[in-house]
Amino acid sequence: MFSDLEAPLYEIKANLFKGLAHPVRIRVLEILAASPGQSCPVSALLEGTGLEASHLSQHLATLRRHRVVTSSRAANAVTYSLAHPMVAELLAIARTFLLDTLADSREQLAAARQLPAVGAR
């Protein structure tokens, strides 16, 4: 029952990650990060993700709530932007971490496949 302004930092941090913890939201952020000015209109996001408008809009709302993106209206189109370049950095680090880790587990998997098939393993 804290507002983010007074909660201990680890709560806030957990909350940030909760905001990122959904494939749709990751895709949106990646599209934004790759767009010029790290921002693009909802219509582009709709097209990029192939989602139904209201579904996308809900996820955009949670990204907004978590202050990861900001929105602004121009005429009757709304444009979203990353709230901070560090968001992109966060994604980039997650990416290299995962590629690294996945490489490892693929190696292990390959190694395991070389073993004789003893028992139900």
Add this chain to the structure above:
Amino acid sequence: MFSDLEAPLYEIKANLFKGLAHPVRIRVLEILAASPGQSCPVSALLEGTGLEASHLSQHLATLRRHRVVTSSRAANAVTYSLAHPMVAELLAIARTFLLDTLADSREQLAAARQLPAVGAR
């Protein structure tokens, strides 16, 4: 129903963040990151967090499932370590991002408080 080895990267990434999306897990990771060798025994984590053993253990299990930490047993004490230094980096970036953002919102809050109290706002 993908195993992480074949899912699209944005699913895997979302999954990673889901693994980090809990205050207890963040605290654990921070303690690990600050410990020598980025690793320490469960007993220290227990003390550091003040949690009940089984509760902590469940969160350690999810961190393991997400491959963010690794565990190893020495005698009858188990030691956990960050799976990769990049995990610490992820936390560090989240931290500076949040401090930055919080500074902004505190400013806005302070500014708002200066306004006359018009209506129910």
Add this chain to the structure above:
DNA sequence: TGACGATATGATGGATTCGTCAATCCATTC
């Protein structure tokens, strides 16, 4: 003004996650 395109909000049932308790496993020491 009123109808329309673009986006946002509310409500609902189904799935996932959380915290607590009891029970279990594993290695040591007597």
Add this chain to the structure above:
DNA sequence: GAATGGATTGACGAATCCATCATATCGTCA
């Protein structure tokens, strides 16, 4: 090999999150 201490697993109600549908808002243009 029984008992003990450290750590993990299983089970279950409570809380939270997700996808879908229906409805509402905002700005524009006729």
